[in-house]
Amino acid sequence: MKLFAKIVLSLSVGALCIGLAVRKIDLRQTAAVLRDIPLSAVLIYTLSIIPVHLLRAWRWKYLLRPIGVSLTFGRLMIISTVGFMAILALPFRLGEFARPYYVVRQGQSRMSEVLGTVAVERIVDGLVIAILLFVTYLFAFARGSQAYPAVLAVSAWLALLGFLGLTVFLGCALRWPDRTIDLALALTFLRRISPKTADKMADRLRALIQGFRALRHPRDMIPFLVQTLLYWGANGMGMWILARAMHLPIPIHGAFAAMAFTGVMISLPNAPGLVGQFHAGIVLALAAYLPQSILTSAGGAYAVALHGIQFVWYVALGFLALLFVGEASGSLRTLVVESKRAAAQGGEG
Numbered sequence: 448m449k450l451f452a453k454i455v456l457s458l459s460v461g462a463l464c465i466g467l468a469v470r471k472i473d474l475r476q477t478a479a480v481l482r483d484i485p486l487s488a489v490l491i492y493t494l495s496i497i498p499v500h501l502l503r504a505w506r507w508k509y510l511l512r513p514i515g516v517s518l519t520f521g522r523l524m525i526i527s528t529v530g531f532m533a534i535l536a537l538p539f540r541l542g543e544f545a546r547p548y549y550v551v552r553q554g555q556s557r558m559s560e561v562l563g564t565v566a567v568e569r570i571v572d573g574l575v576i577a578i579l580l581f582v583t584y585l586f587a588f589a590r591g592s593q594a595y596p597a598v599l600a601v602s603a604w605l606a607l608l609g610f611l612g613l614t615v616f617l618g619c620a621l622r623w624p625d626r627t628i629d630l631a632l633a634l635t636f637l638r639r640i641s642p643k644t645a646d647k648m649a650d651r652l653r654a655l656i657q658g659f660r661a662l663r664h665p666r667d668m669i670p671f672l673v674q675t676l677l678y679w680g681a682n683g684m685g686m687w688i689l690a691r692a693m694h695l696p697i698p699i700h701g702a703f704a705a706m707a708f709t710g711v712m713i714s715l716p717n718a719p720g721l722v723g724q725f726h727a728g729i730v731l732a733l734a735a736y737l738p739q740s741i742l743t744s745a746g747g748a749y750a751v752a753l754h755g756i757q758f759v760w761y762v763a764l765g766f767l768a769l770l771f772v773g774e775a776s777g778s779l780r781t782l783v784v785e786s787k788r789a790a791a792q793g794g795e796g
């Protein structure tokens with residue numbers, strides 16, 4: 448029933464977002480623009496994904512090192528590439544378990560601890576894109592823009608407040624782990640409902656908080672933050688380069704606003720392949736920078752091209768990397784089943 452509910456929710460989110468995107472574009476005009484995209488634009492944007500991919504994978508080592516996990520550069524890239532493919536392809540963010548699962552299989556840490564590093568990564572990423580979205584909103588507000596969509600303004604405030612709250616939670620959990628765990632269990636009434644389950648959950652939360660350890664180590668946290676900023680910077684620049692190659696008249700801060708708003712959209716329970724969410728995020732954000740006549744054609748084509756190129760890149764490389772992760776987990780089905788089992792146990796894989 449849980450799996451069925453997740454699938455229904457995932458597909459519902461995707462269907463809703465597809466509806467939002469389709470309402471903003473003309474499908475015939477979008478298809479016509481897509482047919483005319485020069486191959487050079489596709490190749491240039493594909494090349495721009497390379498530094499994004501490398502930075503996104505490499506920075507994780509600085510969160511793993513404080514919990515005693517050491518991976519070679521090659522192994523880190525293979526595990527991360529499979530994980531990125533799983534995050535993109537699987538619904539309801541089930542792919543987030545993939546990278547921790549492969550680390551735990553090597554016997555270097557507990558699943559909960561490694562999941563803690565992923566939690567730090569997600570919260571920091573969320574804070575970065577929330578700040579970017581808020582800054583672009585303030586920039587538009589300062590210029591007196593009357594066409595700035597209300598959905599972007601509301602999302603800017605909610606995302607910033609939400610991820611600031613999660614950042615405060617990280618700090619409190621690291622400073623007062625036992626008090627934070629007790630508060631979490633008290634708010635869920637788990638100790639009253641099932642004391643044994645509460646004890647198990649407390650143990651997992653304690654291990655999860657161990658994954659926050661990098662926050663105490665400037666030697667690891669500073670390079671992680673620098674590479675995170677470079678990662679998002681390279682990502683936004685690549686999106687702007689593709690927009691220019693497709694003759695979309697958006698400013699560079701418009702590309703970063705589209706990236707940030709889409710990042711907020713896909714942080715929600717996601718549809719398979721991010722279909723719908725990605726497109727709605729791009730199109731709704733571009734509405735602040737493009738006239739309706741261009742948005743309905745080139746804007747829609749830009750969203751489809753961005754998603755299509757990224758999807759092919761991450762899925763193709765992911766399935767290739769899947770061949771090198773080990774015979775016991777050499778299929779996507781095995782990855783999903785085993786990573787969920789390890790996450791549920793919270794222990795040594």
